Amino acid sequence: MSGERKLWGLLAEFTSPARLAEACRGVRDAGYSRWDAHTPFPVHGLEAAMGLRRSPVGWFVLGLGLAGAAGGMLLQWWTATTAYPLVISGKPLFSWPAFVPVMFECGVLGGAAGAVLGFLLLARLPQPFHPLFSSERFERFSDDRFFISIEAADPRFDRAATAELLDRLGAQHVEAVETGGAAAAAA
Amino acid sequence: MAVAEIDPHTLDIDPAVTDIDPVEGRPRLVAGAPGFHGVTEAVARPVEWKPPRGWYVVLAISLAALGIFGVAIAWLFWEGVGIWGNNIPVGWGFPIVNFVFWVGIGHAGTLISAVLFLLRQRWRTSINRAAEAMTIFAVMCALVFPGIHVGRPWLAYWMLPLPNQMAMWPQFRSPLMWDVFAVSIYGTVSLLFWYLGLIPDLATLRDRAKTRIRRLAYGLFAIGWRGSHRQWMHYEKAYLLLAGLATPLVLSVHSVVSFDFATSQIPGWHTTIFPPYFVAGAIFSGVAMVVTLMVVCRVAFRLTHLITLLHFDRMAKLMLLTGTLVGYAYATEFFIAWYSGNPFERFAFINRALGPYAWSYWIMVTCNVVVPQLFWFKKLRTYIPVLFVASILINVGMWFERFVIVVTSLHRDFLPSAWGLYAPTTWDILTLIGSFGLFFTMFCLFVRFLPMVAISEVKGVLPEARVHE
Numbered sequence: 001m002s003g004e005r006k007l008w009g010l011l012a013e014f015t016s017p018a019r020l021a022e023a024c025r026g027v028r029d030a031g032y033s034r035w036d037a038h039t040p041f042p043v044h045g046l047e048a049a050m051g052l053r054r055s056p057v058g059w060f061v062l063g064l065g066l067a068g069a070a071g072g073m074l075l076q077w078w079t080a081t082t083a084y085p086l087v088i089s090g091k092p093l094f095s096w097p098a099f100v101p102v103m104f105e106c107g108v109l110g111g112a113a114g115a116v117l118g119f120l121l122l123a124r125l126p127q128p129f130h131p132l133f134s135s136e137r138f139e140r141f142s143d144d145r146f147f148i149s150i151e152a153a154d155p156r157f158d159r160a161a162t163a164e165l166l167d168r169l170g171a172q173h174v175e176a177v178e179t180g181g182a183a184a185a186a187a
Numbered sequence: 188m189a190v191a192e193i194d195p196h197t198l199d200i201d202p203a204v205t206d207i208d209p210v211e212g213r214p215r216l217v218a219g220a221p222g223f224h225g226v227t228e229a230v231a232r233p234v235e236w237k238p239p240r241g242w243y244v245v246l247a248i249s250l251a252a253l254g255i256f257g258v259a260i261a262w263l264f265w266e267g268v269g270i271w272g273n274n275i276p277v278g279w280g281f282p283i284v285n286f287v288f289w290v291g292i293g294h295a296g297t298l299i300s301a302v303l304f305l306l307r308q309r310w311r312t313s314i315n316r317a318a319e320a321m322t323i324f325a326v327m328c329a330l331v332f333p334g335i336h337v338g339r340p341w342l343a344y345w346m347l348p349l350p351n352q353m354a355m356w357p358q359f360r361s362p363l364m365w366d367v368f369a370v371s372i373y374g375t376v377s378l379l380f381w382y383l384g385l386i387p388d389l390a391t392l393r394d395r396a397k398t399r400i401r402r403l404a405y406g407l408f409a410i411g412w413r414g415s416h417r418q419w420m421h422y423e424k425a426y427l428l429l430a431g432l433a434t435p436l437v438l439s440v441h442s443v444v445s446f447d448f449a450t451s452q453i454p455g456w457h458t459t460i461f462p463p464y465f466v467a468g469a470i471f472s473g474v475a476m477v478v479t480l481m482v483v484c485r486v487a488f489r490l491t492h493l494i495t496l497l498h499f500d501r502m503a504k505l506m507l508l509t510g511t512l513v514g515y516a517y518a519t520e521f522f523i524a525w526y527s528g529n530p531f532e533r534f535a536f537i538n539r540a541l542g543p544y545a546w547s548y549w550i551m552v553t554c555n556v557v558v559p560q561l562f563w564f565k566k567l568r569t570y571i572p573v574l575f576v577a578s579i580l581i582n583v584g585m586w587f588e589r590f591v592i593v594v595t596s597l598h599r600d601f602l603p604s605a606w607g608l609y610a611p612t613t614w615d616i617l618t619l620i621g622s623f624g625l626f627f628t629m630f631c632l633f634v635r636f637l638p639m640v641a642i643s644e645v646k647g648v649l650p651e652a653r654v655h656e
Contacts, residue, residue, distance in 0.1 A: 021654045037416040041647040055424035076359040084356035098360040105368045112376040119425035123418040126410035142391040144223035
């Protein structure tokens with residue numbers, strides 16, 4: 001890889017979700033802000049241990065869901081009154097009760113799209129490359145290991161002191177993650 | 188079978204472990220305490236190892252049936268719908284029967300994934316992935332039929348609100364139009380739900396990949412997932428909301444399918460009980476299909492400790508419940524036919540039970556109402572041969588239910604001078620067989636290339652996953 005190698009941050013490995021949660025509380029209380037926990041499954045209770053706020057995905061669902069429902073009704077209104085007005089069994093052209101099922105389905109489609117798009121946007125995915133992927137040990141995050149990563153960009157980051165903190169919090173292994181200059185800018 | 192060479196240590200099962208979850212004090216959802224790594228190994232094995240010989244046999248048979256599907260559809264496009272038995276008075280024959288049958292099967296996936304998720308039925312984690320996949324493949328099979336049923340697929344775009352050279356637009360007061368939206372949106376949302384659930388597991392396969400092609404293929408679809416809790420938080424919220432959206436959706440889809448019948452004036456179709464009755468039947472047949480598939484897969488791919496008898500016990504209870512609901516609906520239809528005092532309605536139902544298609548009616552009642560009563564007994568709910576045979580019989584019965592609804596109602600309606608009989612042709616039957624080919628081909632490919640159990644979710648229900656404050 002070209003570009004100068006730079007320290008991206010530290011990666012600490014833990015063996016159980018309980019130890020990880022314990023350590024997360026420690027990192028949170030030490031005042032770090034640019035750090036994260038990596039787990040094979042969502043460990044419940046970690047939001048509090050990490051001091052995270054609730055996910056705002058719901059607003060995307062609400063917004064796009066309402067837009068979908070409105071769009072569905074609009075499409076049917078326009079089709080029935082303007083594009084192809086047709087009198088069916090003496091009903092008014094805009095016989096809205098008959099349009100409710102399609103409006104509902106379109107609302108669900110919008111809401112589902114909102115959930116997926118909101119998740120992708122907030123989780124910053126797709127992100128094909130990340131400096132953590134250069135760590136061999138990190139591959140086990142999706143199997144049976146639990147990790148804490150603290151970025152060098154964190155204002156409180158100090159290579160020696162942070163490593164010592166992670167050690168004290170019960171990390172089984174702490175390693176430095178490096179990255180090329182170009183990749184760091186992209187990430 | 189080729190699986191014999193597997194080292195039993197990869198299963199990580201400790202036979203000394205008790206069956207009680209030490210945290211919850213209830214029966215364990217996963218047998219033998221495999222540990223996090225053991226779950227990964229067990230689920231990744233079918234994807235990473237050579238499949239058992241039986242898989243090739245099933246795939247070959249499925250591909251043959253898929254070929255039959257292709258030939259039957261090609262001949263239909265060449266010759267037209269005259270190759271089918273559909274004719275006046277039974278203008279809706281096998282294509283609609285098959286469509287409703289497949290859409291119905293496609294309902295269990297979302298039920299197991301979404302409804303049971305909202306109800307916090309955590310046993311669903313072992314079977315939800317396969318059930319969702321089954322849903323998508325069943326909806327694919329279903330969507331083929333509206334596409335081909337007029338024999339002119341190049342006109343299928345007439346179903347969509349698209350600007351066209353005729354300046355014509357769809358008629359949104361028609362339930363058939365609602366159906367187009369309901370089923371296609373159901374397919375789309377099911378696919379999104381399934382894919383969202385797959386992302387963490389695709390990352391697991393990516394991280395375990397030994398070859399560059401596998402790493403790239405799984406990596407592409409894992410979209411750079413790194414299990415960060417900031418990601419998990421949004422992921423879980425999105426998953427919960429999708430489940431919340433899918434639940435009313437799944438109820439609406441089969442209701443809309445039933446409107447195709449219920450809003451017409453044909454005796455036997457024109458009843459208000461249709462939406463709940465169709466939804467119960469759909470869940471019934473879908474759960475039966477999940478049982479049929481899982482009974483085979485758990486043994487063939489050595490997942491017996493992840494998909495345990497406890498899961499079958501619960502699914503059998505679901506079949507008992509929905510089967511009995513369906514039986515209640517059959518009885519209510521007869522009661523209302525008598526109580527309404529409408530002579531046409533009365534005749535339609537007497538004709539169903541005693542007329543020329545009585546044999547199909549009694550096959551339906553036997554398979555759908557009598558067979559599930561076996562599941563009152565715990566011994567039978569957890570006895571695999573009974574489950575396998577009963578689940579297949581239930582789907583035979585559910586296919587006949589749609590046949591009874593479509594054919595017996597149409598063949599004798601108001602005027603005896605317009606009565607007639609319907610018989611499917613060879614091409615009708617080959618098309619039905621062919622649709623099973625499409626379904627099983629897709630399912631074979633799924634179990635070979637994607638994790639058939641939700642790895643991350645199963646890890647989450649292990650007792651060691653719980654963190655105490």
